[in-house]
Amino acid sequence: MNQVINAMRKRVCDANQSLPKHGLVKFTWGNVSEVNRELGVIVIKPSGVDYDELTPENMVVTDLDGNVLEGDLRPSSDLPTHVQLYKAWSEIGSVVHTHSTEAVGWAQAGRDIPFYGTTHADYFYGSIPCARSLTKDEVEVAYEKDTGLVIVEEFERRGLNPVEVPGIVVRNHGPFTWGKNPENAVYHSVVLEEVSKMNRFTEQINPRVEPAPQYILEKHYQRKHGPNAYYGQKK
Amino acid sequence: MNQVINAMRKRVCDANQSLPKHGLVKFTWGNVSEVNRELGVIVIKPSGVDYDELTPENMVVTDLDGNVLEGDLRPSSDLPTHVQLYKAWSEIGSVVHTHSTEAVGWAQAGRDIPFYGTTHADYFYGSIPCARSLTKDEVEVAYEKDTGLVIVEEFERRGLNPVEVPGIVVRNHGPFTWGKNPENAVYHSVVLEEVSKMNRFTEQINPRVEPAPQYILEKHYQRKHGPNAYYGQKK
C-alpha cells in the first residue's frame, strides 16, 4: 500500500508543479488531487504552499470523505469539491482546479464555451458548460462541498458524460477539469485554457460566428478517443 | 536601530526587484517603499535606477515627511504619494506603485474594476476604485503629494477600509497598492493586474455581465481574511 500511495504522492506533486509551467496559476492558486478508491485514499496539494516547495512527502493523504490520514499540513481548501466529484463519478481518477485567466474570463461572463473548432473537438465532446453560481445558502453552509454538488448537478441536468466532457467553468469562480490520472487532468486544463482564448479571439473577429458542424465534433473526438482511434502510437 | 533598518532595506530591495519578475514594470517604472513609524523612517527605491542595479545599500532612507536621512541618491519621485498614504492610514506598512499594463488600461478608461469573481474576492473586498484625475492646481502645485491626497479622499468619500481594499487605480495614471509589508503589497499589485485582465476578458465575452453576488464576496474574503479564516496553514 505504501508503494502505491508513494507513487500517487509523486504524480500529484509533479502535476501540481506543472501548473505554473503551463502558465495556469499565479502564487498558490490551483490544486491537483488523485484518488484510489480501492485503497480508500485521496492525495492532494497542501493549502497555501508554494509550488516550488512541494515534495511528494508534503502532499496530504485523506480518506474518501476528505479526513486527513497522513501529513501535518492542511489539505487544499478545495478538497471538499474534489471529494464530491470522486463520489459522483467513478470513472475519473484526478481533479484539477485553477484560476487560469482565459477560463476565468468565461466563468465570470457566465457563458458556456462554444464548440468552434477541432482543437476543442479533440478533447471535449461538445460545448464546455458553465455551471450556475451557488445560492446564498450553498455558499454559507458548505461552500466547497456545494461547489462539487453544483458541478455534478449541471452534468446530470444536461445529460453529460464526465469522461467525454472532462471540464467545466463555475460561474463567478473558475475552471475545474478531471481525467484518468493527474497528468491527463492537467492536460485538460491546458486545453480548456487554450480553447477559451481561441474562442475569445473568434468571437472578436466574427461576432456572428456559429458553432461548428456536429459531424466535425464527432469525427475529431472519435479519431482520438473512439474504438477505432488512430491518432498517436499504438499502445 | 541599524539592524531593523537594514532588514527594511533588504525587504524593500527584494520587493522592488520582484516587480519585473512579476511582469509589472518596464525599465524603472515602479517603486516599493516600507515604513516604520516607531523609528520614524521610510525606506524606498532610488529614482530612475535599474532594478538589477538595486542593492539594500543603495535604498534611500527618509523621515516620515520624506526628507532624506541616509543615502546619496534621490528617492523615487513618487515618494510624496507614499508619504501621504502612510500618514492617513496607520494600518499599512508598505506601498507599491507601477504602470502595469492591464491596470493602466482601467485607470486610463476611468473606470472602477468591478467585482466579477472569486479571484478578486480573495483579496479585495468589493470593486477596486478608480480615483478622479487631479485638478490643474493639484497637478501644478504639489503633484505627487496631491496624488496621495486624492487617493485618501476617494477612500473617505466611499467609506472604504484600506486594509479590506488594498489598492486603487488613479485616473489617467495607474495603480497603487499597499499591504502590511513589501511582499504583501507587491502581492496585491499582482492580483490587481490579474483581475484587471480577467475582467477585460469577461466584458469582452459578455458585454452585459453583472457584478457577482455580494454573498460570494463575503464568503471568499472571509475565508482568507476573517476571524475564522481556513485557507493556508495555521500560523
Added chain:
Amino acid sequence: MNQVINAMRKRVCDANQSLPKHGLVKFTWGNVSEVNRELGVIVIKPSGVDYDELTPENMVVTDLDGNVLEGDLRPSSDLPTHVQLYKAWSEIGSVVHTHSTEAVGWAQAGRDIPFYGTTHADYFYGSIPCARSLTKDEVEVAYEKDTGLVIVEEFERRGLNPVEVPGIVVRNHGPFTWGKNPENAVYHSVVLEEVSKMNRFTEQINPRVEPAPQYILEKHYQRKHGPNAYYGQKK
C-alpha cells in the same frame, strides 16, 4: 540516397522542434514534412510524439502516397493532407500544420485574413484565404485527405498561386503553410500567426478599416520576391 534522406530527416526534425520555440504549438499539436519527388519520399513527424523526444532517426519516411517505407512509428495523422498538397503543387517542398492560437481564431471565425499592411505584403501576395469547412461526407470518408483537396480546390477556385500565397486557414480547424523547404514553411507559419494577431488588433482599433492599397502589396512583395529583389544579402 541515404545521405539525402538523412539530411531530410535532420531538417524535418529541426523544423518540428522549432514549432514550440516559436510559440506555435502546445503538446504535440503540429507537424512538419518535407518531400523529395525524385526519390519518391516524404519525411514527416511521428504521430503524438513530444517535440523534445524527436530525433532525425525517429522521423517517418513514406512514399509519395503516404505509405510508410522506414520507421516503426505511425506518421502524423495529418499526412494525407500533406500528400494532397505535394501532389497538386510541384513547386512546394515542405508543409506545416499547427493549431497556433491567433490563426485558429480566424479559422474558427470563418474569415479570410485581410491585407492591411507591409508585414503581410512581405510574404503573402494578397489576403490569406479561409477554406470552407468540409462536408459531412468529406469528413466521414477520408477526412485528412479531403482537407488537402479542399485547400487545393480553394486555390484553384480563386486562381491563387501557392508560391505567392504560402498558407491558408481551414474553417473550424486551423492553419496550413508551405514553402520551398521546412525552415521556409515554418517561417510562413510564424508570419501567418503574427499577421493574424496584428489584424485582430487593427480591427479592434478601427472597426471600419479598409484593406491597404494594392500598389503597396505589389511593392513589398516584389522587393523581397521579385526578379529585382533587393532585401537581404546577395545569394
Added chain:
Amino acid sequence: MNQVINAMRKRVCDANQSLPKHGLVKFTWGNVSEVNRELGVIVIKPSGVDYDELTPENMVVTDLDGNVLEGDLRPSSDLPTHVQLYKAWSEIGSVVHTHSTEAVGWAQAGRDIPFYGTTHADYFYGSIPCARSLTKDEVEVAYEKDTGLVIVEEFERRGLNPVEVPGIVVRNHGPFTWGKNPENAVYHSVVLEEVSKMNRFTEQINPRVEPAPQYILEKHYQRKHGPNAYYGQKK
C-alpha cells in the same frame, strides 16, 4: 576617427540586438542606425542578417546620403528612410524601425495614438501621429526615401517637434522612433509599443474615453524633460 566609428558600431550592434530582447521584432524585422554628422557617417544594421549573428564588425558604415563606405554587406533596405530623417532633423542621433505588433495595430488602423495617461506623457508630448500612406508614385519611384519624406512632411504639417514627439506610425506599415542615441531611440520604441497596448485596452474597457487633460501632459513631460526635471539622479 576609427575609435569614434568603432564606438558607434558597438552601440548600433548592441541596440539592434536589444530589439528581440524587448520583444519588438521577429526574425530580422527591425533595424537601428546612428549618425555622426561631423564625421559624415551613418552606421546601420546589415539587411536580412539575424540579430544573433550581428557583431560591431559587420555593421555597415555609409555616408550621409547612404552610400556604403565600409563593409561587404548591404545596409538595411530601410536606410533611405533613416537618411531623410537625419537630413531633416539635426537634433536626432539615432533612428529605429520595427514591425512591433501593437504599434502596427495602430499603423494598420490608420489612427493617431491618443494621449490617455502619464506613461505616454513621460516620453511623448502629445498624441503619437499616424502618417498617411504613400501614394502610388511615391511607392514606385523611391519607396524607402519617400517614407522618410512623408514622416517629415507629417511633422511639418502638424508643427511637431521631433525631440518632443520621438516617434510615429506610418499607415499600413509600422512604427519609427528616434532619439539622441541608439539606446534612447530603442527606449522610445519600447514606450510606443507599450502605450499602443495600454491604449488598445483602454478603448476596449471604455469605448467613449476622452484624451487626458493637457495639464497632465505638461506636468509629466516637464518633470522628466523640462529645465527643472526632477526624475532620476542628477547627471
